[in-house]
Amino acid sequence: MSLSFHLGALRSHVLCSVFCRPVSLCNQRPLVSFCFDDFPRTAYTVGGTILKSFGVHGTFYAAPRLIDTTNGLGDQLTRDDIDSLLTDGHELGCQTFSHLSYRALPLSTFELEVLKGRKFLRELTGYDPCNFAYPQGHVSLRCKRRLGPQMSSSRGTCSGINIQIADLNLLRANSLYGDLDQMDRIESLLSHNVSGHGWLIFYTHDVRRNHSPFGCTPALLDGTLLLAMKKGCRIASIKEAISTHEIPETPQRRAANVYDRAISGPGSA
Template sequence: MQQWTYVPSRSPVAKVQRRVVQWRRACMAQVESDRPVVTFTFDDFPKSALNGADVIEKHGGRGGFYACTSRMGQRSPVMGEMFDAGTLAELRHRGHEVGAHTHSHLDCAQSRLEKVERDIGENLVALSEAGHTETVSAFAFPYGETSYAAKRWVGDIFATGRGILPGINSGEVDRSQLRATELGASAMHRRRALAALKAALDANAWVFFFTHDVGTSPTSYGAPAELIDELAQRAVDAGAILAAPTLGAALCGVID
């Protein structure tokens, strides 16, 4: 049960470290795009995230699914059935991107770099053993927690690392701690998501959204399909591209 309920440290030291790490940019990159790019992402991830894939595809786009492999085939007491090898195959077939999210859902801010490397290595091996033999080039930090050393290493291994600091990615960014806005069921979530989308549309910027489960009555970690639908519709109407993480990075000039 512990692995499903871990909460990152809220100590003053952890808060200061979080702030310092946020400002220490590990992998500088420049977002330059003549069209806004919107990337919907799903962490951990429960099978119901496929409902999110359905919505994004309806609008002609694709999304990113960050797989925490120790949870593969498990049943989360919170989010229900987690992805399995069949889910990964289906996502590949439908053109979505499978990303890494550590094997054990590791708090990368509280772990030595060797442990982070080992855990992400296990994550990639487990994905490969589950039939996902493609190169994995997208990563998301569990809980958004990271260290400067972990960001540097993730930037060497992956094209993108996504955090959970809210905001849009425009101008100079850290491609190993890209900003992302959480989607959820509350009016506050919707308001913040619409504001982030508008900022990205106005600036031809890159905006990430993240959530976990998707449905008509999502958990407190998940988002309603209607919110994804509304955001995707507004984005496409404004000329944005709905792209998976690595394609988004390429479209924005963040990677070659």
């Protein structure tokens, strides 16, 4: 394997090992969550409809500035889509206000982008989108330390399964891209999730037959859902999955968070 692959794996390992907010997983059944990033209209109109047909919920991460726009993922979310998905019982998550990567901004500005997006969606809908996903999966240790304690959870694109312990500051997640030729990989992930009694998170973007490189076909989403349920997994949104576990904030953790903020200061490491 290439040097870049090994360096990427090392970076992912470090990101997932430092500034963690661990919660013990005590699942009675293995969990599977489906997430839709950005989100394009087809994520809800097609993907959300598929989830609804199974009687389950997903998490849709929104960046308000994308409302009523179009890009390579197709038409983006509308206000009606947001209202409808909440009515259907799906979860609305936050993905900054403008869908900007932390790499393009000072940390203090990126923090404001995250909080601005959450505040905008809360004021728009009355629903607090307290679970966050990093745009493009870009995350650093500085971001993780600063933002993690402010959100119920943060999710990136570090692959793997959350087994025994999940890090709420950087939940592991796996891409759900392509068509039915990906089912062997999906079946392997689901089997490992069942054997480990873990929490497996999938993420995708658009859901349509002519999907983008960052989306999937309706058939792949439907097939993954069906296989997960056949294997005895419980399908839950991020919020629903977290709510199954008690996550007390100990005095030590609370003091550590306050101390981190005090010594960091705006825009510092």
